[in-house]
Amino acid sequence: MPGEIEPQQVPEKARAGAFLLDVREPSEWAEGHIEGATLIPLGHLAARVAEIPTDREIVCICRSGARSGRAQAAIEASGRFGACYNMAGGMLRWVQRGLPIKKGQ
Numbered sequence: 001m002p003g004e005i006e007p008q009q010v011p012e013k014a015r016a017g018a019f020l021l022d023v024r025e026p027s028e029w030a031e032g033h034i035e036g037a038t039l040i041p042l043g044h045l046a047a048r049v050a051e052i053p054t055d056r057e058i059v060c061i062c063r064s065g066a067r068s069g070r071a072q073a074a075i076e077a078s079g080r081f082g083a084c085y086n087m088a089g090g091m092l093r094w095v096q097r098g099l100p101i102k103k104g105q
Contacts, residue, residue, distance in 0.1 A: 003072060005085045007094040010034065010059055013085070018057040023071045024091070028063060032091065032101035042067045045074060057083045064090040 005013070014020055020037035022029060029039045040048050042062070052058065058081060060068035065088055072086040087094070095101065 003076070003083075003085050004065075004088045005059065006088055007097050007099055010061075010087055010094075011099070013057060013059055016057070018059050019053050020059050020061060021052065021068075021071065022061045023067050024062050028091075030104055032095070032103050034061060034091075034094065035100065035102045037061060042071055045071055049078070049080075052081065054081050057085070059085045059087055061087045061094075062090045064092055066090075 010020070014036055020034055022033055022037040022039045023042040023045065024039070025041050026039065033039070038051070040051060052075070058075060060071040060075070062068035065086060068090060069086045072084050075081050075084045
């Protein structure tokens with residue numbers, strides 16, 4: 001699917017300055033998230049869209065890739081942002097690939 005990237009590509013995007021947008025709920029975030037990501041739950045995205053930079057690539061993240069896919073579609077539909085990607089397989093795939101997570105807030 002266009003606009004989808006694999007978890008192992010995310011650290012490189014982050015090093016290049018991409019904004020990592022985690023759209024899960026706070027309880028899911030506390031269980032483990034990607035260092036440097038920003039939590040904006042999907043249900044709050046419309047109200048907090050101003051917190052998303054318009055001058056950087058965006059990588060949307062959730063548990064399995066479904067909610068982040070909806071976030072990606074909404075961001076792209078707004079026409080206000082540059083490149084936006086959905087992390088395929090979400091945090092489930094991130095953990096399966098053995099990539100590091102940060103626990104807690």
